[in-house]
Amino acid sequence: MTPPPKHKRPEPVEVVKHRRDVALAGLVGGVPYVQFLGIQVERHGDELTAILPFDEKLIGNPMLPAIHGGVTAAFLETAAVIQLSWSTLWEDMESGALDPSTLGPEHMPYLPKTIDFSIDYLRSGLPRDAYARARVVRQGRRYASVHVEAWQDQRGKLYAQATGHFLMPSP
Amino acid sequence: MMKGMTAEQKAEMARKFTEAIPHCKALGMVLEKLEDGEAIMSMPYDEKLIGDPRTGVIHGGAVSALLDTCCGSAVMSHPKAPAITATIDLRIDYMRSATPGQKITAKATCYHVTRSVAFVRAVALDEDEGRPVATATGAFTADGDPKRRSTEISNDITDDVSEGGAA
Numbered sequence: 001m002t003p004p005p006k007h008k009r010p011e012p013v014e015v016v017k018h019r020r021d022v023a024l025a026g027l028v029g030g031v032p033y034v035q036f037l038g039i040q041v042e043r044h045g046d047e048l049t050a051i052l053p054f055d056e057k058l059i060g061n062p063m064l065p066a067i068h069g070g071v072t073a074a075f076l077e078t079a080a081v082i083q084l085s086w087s088t089l090w091e092d093m094e095s096g097a098l099d100p101s102t103l104g105p106e107h108m109p110y111l112p113k114t115i116d117f118s119i120d121y122l123r124s125g126l127p128r129d130a131y132a133r134a135r136v137v138r139q140g141r142r143y144a145s146v147h148v149e150a151w152q153d154q155r156g157k158l159y160a161q162a163t164g165h166f167l168m169p170s171p
Numbered sequence: 172m173m174k175g176m177t178a179e180q181k182a183e184m185a186r187k188f189t190e191a192i193p194h195c196k197a198l199g200m201v202l203e204k205l206e207d208g209e210a211i212m213s214m215p216y217d218e219k220l221i222g223d224p225r226t227g228v229i230h231g232g233a234v235s236a237l238l239d240t241c242c243g244s245a246v247m248s249h250p251k252a253p254a255i256t257a258t259i260d261l262r263i264d265y266m267r268s269a270t271p272g273q274k275i276t277a278k279a280t281c282y283h284v285t286r287s288v289a290f291v292r293a294v295a296l297d298e299d300e301g302r303p304v305a306t307a308t309g310a311f312t313a314d315g316d317p318k319r320r321s322t323e324i325s326n327d328i329t330d331d332v333s334e335g336g337a338a
Binding site: 030031032033034035036037056057058059060061062066068069070071073074075077078111113114115116117118119120121124 | 191192193194195196197218219220221222223224229230231232233235236237238239240243257258259260261262263264265268
């Protein structure tokens, strides 16, 4: 009789990637407003980058033209909410406690609620794609504080940043 | 040059500007009132605005877009502010979820204007007007320097308004 292996073999990379991608697609694809704005999310390991491809309907100043300030607010808030949900579900997802295929429009257990959101407009939004990355600065049992940075052509030149507080869903 | 305009002309200009915004059209925003630094703007309920598919509650971002636009319009209609503006910062507090199926109405007041900054506050309501959905406070640019590009833009709008026969 062979003794049981001391260490579990690492899962095949395809399995790990598939599980994470399915979970992320559930978070992004399940929200109609995120789809309306055309927001996509790219993933590298656990790092997420939200992308807002430029579109005519996002224009707020037809003369410049510039992206609508409200769109920028919505984009940053969305990036913050997705990042926070993602951080919350990560452990359950990695441990296998959560089946990512169950995430979708009917089942979104990890959606936090925005308490407040404060946006700092640093440059006017050009008619180009925009990118955002959010960082969960502090996450408690009940409340979380998230900071978001957004840029367009140059990563070092932010066009907006924001801080938001969120109410975590009750378990 | 902006000083030569009457309050009516300026309000008309702000209205035209707001209604020409592609994103406002996409969200179905309607400017209901605009005068002397006060703006009322509404947005009908639509399934594409949903943020929580289980409840049908609209996304906070859509409420933010309405509040931002309404605040900007309030600034543009203020007698002391230039006719064009941009958001410097905006803080939004969410009091409760908007009731699914109901129209959202934003009311904004531009309560102070300096030579360079306009200060605004706003509230977003659904049909239960006694309980606000969200409030906002913001600072907007109010740069009346004729050398600035923003004024060139406002000149363009002025031309449009005069062609439109608002005077």
